[in-house]
Amino acid sequence: xxxxxxxxxxxxxxxxxxxxxxxxxAVVVAFLFLWVxxxxxxxxxxxxxxxxxxxxxxxxRPLPALPAGETA
Amino acid sequence: MTNRAARWVVGGLGDILVTAGLVLLLFVAWQLWWTDVExxxxxxxxxxxxxxxxxxxxxxxxxxxxxxxxxxxxxGEAFAIVRIPRLGEDYAxxxxxxxDYETLKKGLGHYQGTAAPGAKGNLGIAGHRTxxxxxxHEIDLLRKGDKVxxxxxxxxxxxxxxxxxxxxxxxxxxxxxVPGKPGAxxxxxxxxxxxxxxxxxxxxxxxxxxxxxxxxxxAEGLPSGTLDVPGKKS
Numbered sequence: 001x002x003x004x005x006x007x008x009x010x011x012x013x014x015x016x017x018x019x020x021x022x023x024x025x026a027v028v029v030a031f032l033f034l035w036v037x038x039x040x041x042x043x044x045x046x047x048x049x050x051x052x053x054x055x056x057x058x059x060x061r062p063l064p065a066l067p068a069g070e071t072a
Numbered sequence: 073m074t075n076r077a078a079r080w081v082v083g084g085l086g087d088i089l090v091t092a093g094l095v096l097l098l099f100v101a102w103q104l105w106w107t108d109v110e111x112x113x114x115x116x117x118x119x120x121x122x123x124x125x126x127x128x129x130x131x132x133x134x135x136x137x138x139x140x141x142x143x144x145x146x147x148g149e150a151f152a153i154v155r156i157p158r159l160g161e162d163y164a165x166x167x168x169x170x171x172d173y174e175t176l177k178k179g180l181g182h183y184q185g186t187a188a189p190g191a192k193g194n195l196g197i198a199g200h201r202t203x204x205x206x207x208x209h210e211i212d213l214l215r216k217g218d219k220v221x222x223x224x225x226x227x228x229x230x231x232x233x234x235x236x237x238x239x240x241x242x243x244x245x246x247x248x249x250v251p252g253k254p255g256a257x258x259x260x261x262x263x264x265x266x267x268x269x270x271x272x273x274x275x276x277x278x279x280x281x282x283x284x285x286x287x288x289x290x291a292e293g294l295p296s297g298t299l300d301v302p303g304k305k306s
Contacts, residue, residue, distance in 0.1 A: 001080070001083040001084060001086075001087055002084070002091075003087065032102070033102050033106055037102045040099075041103065041107075042173045044103075045274060046274045050176075050181070050241075050266060050277075051198075051239070051242065051246055051247060051266050051277050052171075052241070052244060
């Protein structure tokens with residue numbers, strides 16, 4: 001329904017509609033790839049490669065007894 | 073009328089589900105493919121920049137024990153190049169200070185507070201097994217004796233792989249100054265690589281321990297053959 005409504009709303013003959021559709025898809029994919037996904041990825045549990053005292057979120061403290069003075 | 077309303081609801085629900093499915097598929101593609109594309113480009117650039125930078129540094133710097141007391145490296149800054157011939161002739165990845173999410177996107181991460189390259193103690197390094205350039209994708213190919221070379225401004229520290237272990241994500245003792253023996257006083261120099269295990273999961277950690285063979289000052293350079301791929305005739 002949503003997609004057919006968009007298709008109907010696009011002006012011009014079928015080839016013109018197809019080109020506009022591709023453009024719209026490209027814009028949506030770019031927005032997801034460059035803006036949305038990089039922001040939700042840190043919350044995913046499978047992006048962690050370190051050993052540490054907490055396992056999720058990626059940002060782990062290596063050892064509890066490390067010297068201070070870091071800017072993390 | 074009710075028929076039409078029902079069609080609206082079912083149709084709208086279908087649209088939402090189809091869209092959600094497409095977005096999830098796109099997310100998988102982004103995570104498994106696009107992050108590699110972006111990270112490989114960025115990490116290659118960092119290695120080039122480091123190489124240029126190292127080449128410029130003054131050769132008059134004192135050569136004795138170059139890495140024992142290095143200047144502190146700022147969090148998130150690249151300060152070394154890691155080469156692992158077993159993972160490819162051209163395998164070169166930047167090593168950055170810190171192991172948080174943002175840092176590991178840009179290369180391998182140096183566990184803060186662990187030893188400096190070539191220094192006594194244990195140089196702890198984390199890296200992605202999958203996604204974000206996956207520098208340690210093939211960490212399971214490393215065999216005893218394989219070289220891990222850490223190049224810094226002052227020289228090259230050559231480590232040789234000793235053994236591997238698969239541990240829980242909480243096994244912080246693997247990056248202790250003496251690997252596996254927290255609290256023990258180090259009498260040698262170790263390097264520890266940690267990555268996800270199994271691939272595409274973060275349930276465990278694949279850990280490789282390597283022992284320092286020798287540190288070569290930059291002026292001396294690496295002996296020929298150090299960067300040869302093991303088992304491959306050149």
